[in-house]
Structures are given as C-alpha cells and as structure tokens.
Amino acid sequence: MPQGLPRKFRIAFIIQVVLASLAIALAVFLGSAVLKQGLMNTVLEEEATHFWQLYGASGVQPPPNTYNIRGYLVQRGHSNLVLPEQLRTLKPGFHDLDRDGLLVLVDEKPAGRLYLVFLQSQAERLAFYFGILPIISTLLAIYFVSWLTYRASKRLISPVTWLARQVAQWDPRGPDVSNLAADKLPPDVQGEARQLASALHGLAGRVSSHVERERAFTRDASHELRTPLTVIRVATDMAMAEDASPRLMRSLQRIQRAGRDMEAVIDAFLILARESDVEPQSEDFDLAEILLYEAESARSLLTGKPVDLEVTCNAKPRLHAPPRVMHVVVSNLLRNACAYTDRGRIEVTLEQDRFVVRDTGVGMSEGDTARAFEPFYRADPSRPSGTGLGLSIVGKLCARFGWRVELESELGEGTRATVFFA
Secondary structure (H helix, E strand, O other): OOOOHHHHHHHHHHHHHHHHHHHHHHHHHHHHHHHHHHHHHHHHHHHHHHHHHHHHHOOOOOOOEOOOEEEEEEEOOOOHHHOOHHHOOOOOEEEEEOOOOEEEEEEEEOOEEEEEEEEHHHHHHHHHHHHHHHHHHHHHHHHHHHHHHHHHHHHHHHHHHHHHHHHHOOOOOOOOOHHHOHHHOOOOOOOHHHHHHHHHHHHHHHHHHHHHHHHHHHHHHHHHHHHHHHHHHHHHHHHHHOOOOHHHHHHHHHHHHHHHHHHHHHHHHHHHHOOOOOOOOOEEEEHHHHHHHHHHHHHHHHOOOOEEEEEEEOOOOEEEEOHHHHHHHHHHHHHHHHHOOOOEEEEEEEOOOEEEEEEOOOOOOHHHHHOOOOOOOOOOOOOOOOOOOHHHHHHHHHHHOOOEEEEEEEOOOEEEEEEEOO
C-alpha cells in the first residue's frame, strides 16, 4: 500500500528529522557566530582589563602571550614599529581581520595602547569543541531516537496494513476470507487488530452469502416471472386465432401488448440486478421502430383526453444494446407524459444522437425536477396513476448502458425529457 498508512508515517518521520536538522543547523550557525563574536570579544575585553590592573601595580608587566592570545603594548610616545605590519594602522576598538585570520582588540589608556590578537583558528577550534560537537551529538541522538520511534510505530501499524492488504485483494463478487480465519492470522495481529480481523471475517462471510442469494433470486425470478407471461401470451394467441368480436379482439390485443411490456420490464429489472461487468445480450436495432411502437401503445392512455401524440423521425440511428431496455426507457417516458398531460400535445422527436419527449402537461417545479429520478418520488401525489419508479428506472438503465438522460420542466408549462445515446 504505497499510498497508505506506512507511507504517511514515513513522511511524518522524514519531515520531523528534516525540521530538527534545519533547526540544529541554524543553531550551529548562530552559536558559532555568537561564540566567535560575542564570546571572543568578551574574553579580549576581560583580558585587557586584567592586564591594565596588573600594569598599574607594576609598570614592567609584560603584555599577554598565551596559546590563544598574543599581546603587544605600545607605550605613549613610543613608535609602533614593534607591531606587526597589519596592526599598525588600527584604531581603538575591535577589528576582524578575516584575510589574516585575526580578531584584534585595540585598547587605549593614558599609559599607551594594548593590542590583543586572538587567532581565528583558535576561535573556530573552540567553537567546534564547545558548540558544534555538542550539537552534532544532539543531532545524532535525535536521529537515533527517531529511528527507534519509527521502528516501534511500524510494528504497531503492521497488523492494520496487513488487514488492509487482505481486504484490498478481495473480489467483491466472492471475497476470499480464508486468510482472516483466527488460526491463520499472523502472530503480530493481536488485540484490536485481531478483533477487527474477526469482524471482517464474519462480514465477508455474510456478504458472500448475500451475493449468492441475490444471484439465486435473479436466476429464479427470471424463470418464475416469465412462465405466467408465456401462458398469457399463448392463450391470447389461441383466442385471437378464433372468430371473435372486434371489441374482444381489441381487448386481446391490449392483453398481448401489456404482456410484452411486462416482459420488457422484467428484462430491465434483471439487467439492473446483474453484475455491472456481466454484459447482457445485445443486438442492433432501429430506434425509430421502437419509438413508433411505444407511441402507438401509449395512445390508448390518451383515450378521452384532448391530447395529440406525434412522432417525428429526423434521422434513423441504429443502436447496439438490448432492445427491450430501450422499450422500457421510451415506454416510461411516454407513460409519464400521458399521465401528466390533460390537454395539448406530446411530441417525440428523433435525431441522430438523441430523442426528445416533450409535453404540455402540468410540469414540475425546480425542486421536483431535481428529485424526479429518486425512487418512489412523485411530484403530484394527488394523481392516481404512477408509483414514482418510472423515471428512477429510466435513469438507472441509461446509466447502465452509457446513455444520458436530461429533464427540463416548468410548472404549468410542461416537461422535456432528452435521452442522449451518442
């Protein structure tokens, strides 16, 4: 899991070490500067004060001459030729002679001028031993402690990462939970991690059982629902083969048409119940034929209403999909238009990349339009027709086959439904 918890821990510890290193490096720099400037200046001032005290007690007191400090005294009225050449032009005060590697204090008193010279190499050596070396030791200690902390943290989260890897390898259609059995868990999976593994093992088992039940239901429903519809279709075929009155013939035709519609709805539901990677049986079909057929079926819903239903085919596209799915999509859109249009027109227009169902019905508000594809939602519950599932089924079927459905509506003006399929 390169993007998981272990990576975040590594990044956190790396950031911690980097920030600590930058802070210590800054401390080293500042400490070195303070040591070489502030501390050395203080040492030279104290050394000069101490010398003048001794000189006041005894005029033959020689200037300091130690391992770290060189001293020169030029008494008032005497020549400064006794000084090294680089010191002769210096005025009273502190001087940093970087080129010569010298830190110089010129201290003037009535008795003369005292030149105290501190070697930069000595200052750097002292800065190293008393500043840099302790800081480096501290830095190494921080690195070591951070490494130990990272190792300990890695051991603590290793059971969680192991569980995550196991779950990531599951097949949603049939997760393999054998590795999460109590007797197969690694020794370091203890405590809460073991409880989590046990819970996941039980959950995955229930998911597998649920998936198997759903598959069995889909298989059995496909058979059981088709059987009575087949009986109805055969019975109506036999009845229509005999002499019957025109009124009875129309009723038989309506029964046959309703049976075919029910078969299409069953097919649509079974397609939605299948796994998304299981392709349903598809074929090439003429969309114009489906629109004309469903429009003819929908005209029976307009009996007694002053509503005209017209189909205009400006193109004749052919699609590759289950034809019955398109029957369900078109049928639901037309049924909605017929149910909510009391007068005016219903127009179905087919283009090369879409078809449009437009009506002059009651329409919907903006809030109703936003919720129109929710299951069981009805914009006008007072109307007896409809269950609120039609547009929900249309939306799911279109999403399943890569189509796009858009809904535009205005309250009191009508509704326009557009299905894009290209």
